[in-house]
Amino acid sequence: MEPKRLLLVEDEEHLGFTLQFNLQEEHYHVDWAPTLADARNHLSTGYDLILLDVMLPDGTGFELCKEIRAQGNHTPVLFLTAKGSSEDIVTGLEAGADDYMTKPFVLGELLARIKAMLRRSSWQSNEASIALPLETFSFGHVNIDFRSHEVTMEGKPVELTHLEFRLLRFFIEHQNQVVSRELLLESVWEVHATSYTRTVDNFLVRLRRLFEKDPSQPKHFLTVRGAGYKFAP
Ligand code: CA
Numbered sequence: 001m002e003p004k005r006l007l008l009v010e011d012e013e014h015l016g017f018t019l020q021f022n023l024q025e026e027h028y029h030v031d032w033a034p035t036l037a038d039a040r041n042h043l044s045t046g047y048d049l050i051l052l053d054v055m056l057p058d059g060t061g062f063e064l065c066k067e068i069r070a071q072g073n074h075t076p077v078l079f080l081t082a083k084g085s086s087e088d089i090v091t092g093l094e095a096g097a098d099d100y101m102t103k104p105f106v107l108g109e110l111l112a113r114i115k116a117m118l119r120r121s122s123w124q125s126n127e128a129s130i131a132l133p134l135e136t137f138s139f140g141h142v143n144i145d146f147r148s149h150e151v152t153m154e155g156k157p158v159e160l161t162h163l164e165f166r167l168l169r170f171f172i173e174h175q176n177q178v179v180s181r182e183l184l185l186e187s188v189w190e191v192h193a194t195s196y197t198r199t200v201d202n203f204l205v206r207l208r209r210l211f212e213k214d215p216s217q218p219k220h221f222l223t224v225r226g227a228g229y230k231f232a233p
Pocket residue numbers: 010011012053054055056
């Protein structure tokens with residue numbers, strides 16, 4: 001089997017070196033770009049996953065992520081961010097990131113995330129051939145077509161990343177049920193790490209921004225205190 005190709009965009013030399021070394025030990029092919037310019041040069045060759053730092057010498061990872069999404073490139077992007085505030089994380093998700101990790105992180109967790117993301121994306125490429133019982137769904141002013149992956153809010157198209165789409169689908173399949181953050185992580189993210197429950201919260205912030213009339217007073221994506229979340233169509 002061909003090794004999976006990863007592009008690592010990271011300007012911190014020590015971290016870049018350590019990550020490249022450890023990822024190569026896991027039998028990934030890793031190209032390391034310390035700048036956006038270098039990353040752009042590499043991107044024409046095609047990757048299975050991009051690990052993208054936020055603060056780079058010639059700009060931000062957010063810019064690059066927006067750029068490639070605008071070009072119709074759906075390669076999974078995992079942000080490596082030192083900025084831990086949910087505002088920054090939401091900016092990353094809005095730029096089209098599939099997932100993020102906050103520095104400093106544990107290497108084992110990063111490897112688990114990468115594995116899960118690659119597994120999800122290989123499923124997604126096969127998804128068209130799988131018969132799906134759920135074809136369309138509507139709630140509020142939102143229409144979803146699961147066959148074409150098209151989502152509209154008040155008639156206007158909404159761009160979702162693969163992970164956001166999976167999360168939305170999971171909520172719809174479990175509508176009116178309380179689902180815990182741990183269950184969401186296991187079912188949608190495919191990770192067993194309980195230390196990343198904040199990830200789920202940040203994706204919920206994003207779904208509310210996209211689909212709630214008033215994100216501060218959600219009607220569909222509800223928080224159930226001490227238990228998790230509930231989707232109410
Ligand atoms: Ca940096």
